[in-house]
Amino acid sequence: MRMSKLVYNDVSYERGKHESVLDALLRQGVNVPFSCRRGSCQVCLMRATAGDVPEDAQRGLRPELRALGYFLPCQCVPAGDFDAAPPRDADLYVKALVHDKERVAPDVVRLLLEVGFGFHYRAGQFVNLRPPGGPPRSYSLASLPEDYFLELHVKRMENGLVSGWIHDSVQIGEAVDIQGPQGANYYLSGDPTQPLLLVASGTGLAPLIGIARDALRAGHTGPMHLYHGAHEEQGLYRHDELKALARKYPQVQYIPCVSGPGGAPPEAAAGRAEDVAFERQPDLSGWRVYLAGPPEMVESGCGRAARAGAHPSQIHADPFEYRDLRQGGVSKVSLEDERRRDPPPDPELWAALDDGRLLLEILRDFYSRVYADPRLSPFFHGVTMQRPIEKQYLFLKQVFSGEPVYFGDRPRNAHHWMVISDDLFDYREELMMTCVREHGLPENLVRRWRAIEEIYRPDIVKSAPWTRRIGDIELPVEGFGEECLSAATICDGCQAEIDAGETVRYHLRLGTTYCRACSGDKPLAERR
Numbered sequence: 001m002r003m004s005k006l007v008y009n010d011v012s013y014e015r016g017k018h019e020s021v022l023d024a025l026l027r028q029g030v031n032v033p034f035s036c037r038r039g040s041c042q043v044c045l046m047r048a049t050a051g052d053v054p055e056d057a058q059r060g061l062r063p064e065l066r067a068l069g070y071f072l073p074c075q076c077v078p079a080g081d082f083d084a085a086p087p088r089d090a091d092l093y094v095k096a097l098v099h100d101k102e103r104v105a106p107d108v109v110r111l112l113l114e115v116g117f118g119f120h121y122r123a124g125q126f127v128n129l130r131p132p133g134g135p136p137r138s139y140s141l142a143s144l145p146e147d148y149f150l151e152l153h154v155k156r157m158e159n160g161l162v163s164g165w166i167h168d169s170v171q172i173g174e175a176v177d178i179q180g181p182q183g184a185n186y187y188l189s190g191d192p193t194q195p196l197l198l199v200a201s202g203t204g205l206a207p208l209i210g211i212a213r214d215a216l217r218a219g220h221t222g223p224m225h226l227y228h229g230a231h232e233e234q235g236l237y238r239h240d241e242l243k244a245l246a247r248k249y250p251q252v253q254y255i256p257c258v259s260g261p262g263g264a265p266p267e268a269a270a271g272r273a274e275d276v277a278f279e280r281q282p283d284l285s286g287w288r289v290y291l292a293g294p295p296e297m298v299e300s301g302c303g304r305a306a307r308a309g310a311h312p313s314q315i316h317a318d319p320f321e322y323r324d325l326r327q328g329g330v331s332k333v334s335l336e337d338e339r340r341r342d343p344p345p346d347p348e349l350w351a352a353l354d355d356g357r358l359l360l361e362i363l364r365d366f367y368s369r370v371y372a373d374p375r376l377s378p379f380f381h382g383v384t385m386q387r388p389i390e391k392q393y394l395f396l397k398q399v400f401s402g403e404p405v406y407f408g409d410r411p412r413n414a415h416h417w418m419v420i421s422d423d424l425f426d427y428r429e430e431l432m433m434t435c436v437r438e439h440g441l442p443e444n445l446v447r448r449w450r451a452i453e454e455i456y457r458p459d460i461v462k463s464a465p466w467t468r469r470i471g472d473i474e475l476p477v478e479g480f481g482e483e484c485l486s487a488a489t490i491c492d493g494c495q496a497e498i499d500a501g502e503t504v505r506y507h508l509r510l511g512t513t514y515c516r517a518c519s520g521d522k523p524l525a526e527r528r
Helices: 021-027 063-067 161-168 202-217 239-248 271-282 295-307 322-326 333-341 347-352 354-370 388-400 421-437 443-455
Strands: 003-008 012-015 047-052 082-085 094-105 109-117 125-132 137-140 151-154 176-184 196-201 225-228 252-258 290-294 315-319 468-471 472-476 480-484 503-507
Touching: 003 021, 003 047, 012 021, 012 290, 109 176, 125 151, 125 161, 125 239, 125 322, 137 151, 137 202, 151 161, 196 202, 196 271, 196 295, 202 225, 202 239, 225 271, 239 252, 252 271, 271 295, 290 295, 295 315, 295 443, 347 388, 347 443, 354 388, 354 421, 421 443, 443 480
Parallel strands: 003 082, 196 225, 196 290, 225 252, 290 315
Antiparallel strands: 003 012, 047 082, 094 109, 094 176, 109 151, 125 137, 125 176, 468 472, 480 503
16 A cells, blocks of 8 residues: 655654545554544644645635644545644634723623634624633623624633633733634524524623624514523623613513522512523424523523424523533533433333334434434444444433333443534434434424433533543543454454454544554654
8 A cells, every 4th residue: 555654743654545644643543632533523623734735624614724724634635745733822812902891790890802803703602712821711702793892701700710810810901812713602594583582691691692682783573582690680780781772672572580589670580590581481482592601501491492392403502611611621520410310201202112113213214314424424433333223222212211221321421522513413313303203203202302302412512522431530532552462353454464462552432453564663752
């Protein structure tokens, strides 16, 4: 097999003629980040320093990144020799100037940032803001693209490294680093008469202010109900502004909610915004729903919106994962917490599935479509179709019937390495519901099945891989191990047989095994 030279981080490797940059590096034991291997998640982003970048390897990247030579190694099969390097922070972050800093509540600061020309975003998206020498944190945008300044609302978190820096140290006129925009929680122009439900808690109000203003700017005429919740009256930090918005636009209803025992404005509702909203809007068929705030509120709200009849494709969520961010982005949800989210058994649904016979037919149909689907099939590379059918059957049988028959990984562990967006989750869910309907399940049971699927969305959707957890032990999500074989096997690189007793390198996540020739005989430090 003809090999080309691939240099990554000044270390030289070999690459097969039809081998991607990512596959060549993994084969030779280089620990580089990746997830979907289809170019969707952009986790594996790299920068070309020599050689021609194929057009397909830059599809979906921002123009400024393409101009700097950034590419997706999972999609990059160069024509010849090629040099690459990891991303540079200076390319991914831009400087923004703090124009104004206003304390709008005892624990909330409003920042206005001035950023250079060419920073394109949609109202409701978020940016990452990074202090000097510190980790980045995500903050949603309350501004519109036509506004001159970016507007962020930052709540002080207990022991919060970045929120404390913003509240105590950042000065007007100071330059800060931001990255983005990211996120899919924004207004989608379509039917301007569609009713909108917007539910925010705390600084979750920031993206929903932007979304509401964007919808009105676009000429949205349908009812727009905005609920903002706080524990005390002083937490309703945009109360007067939102009252004025409701007076100006008759289609806007603003409902402030106060859950604490203290005083509240006469027009405020007592209770949490989520509870008040779903009590007042019990039927959300045909509505579009936006939720923003603490993860537990958003997670619960997504399920309640689905049960109230909102189509999952019309439910847009922006959970503020403060705790996970401070812990390095690793989810700390316990197994007990996951199990507590399981719904009660549904005997009627299980009976409609003919005690499992119809469920098995549905899953066979579903996975035959998944394995033929270009967006979903990459997540099952190297896995026989029978394996996910059997695992999903046992898991759903336990959920629907209550019978303890499933002993495999919970959804969070099973999907820990997969970078899956809300859009991709919706896409997969819609395919499943199509199969369920085509096999004759009545619509009321289809909705109940969908609501159960929604319960597990927080365990699956993520912007970066999570570690796999066994009890209190976190296993690495990337990297390689070495093992002396007790039985012969086949190399996943060259397909040659590897005899028992030989030492091989294997990828911790993928389980792919490589012989000495494919993984390289020399230590990494000597590959120059």
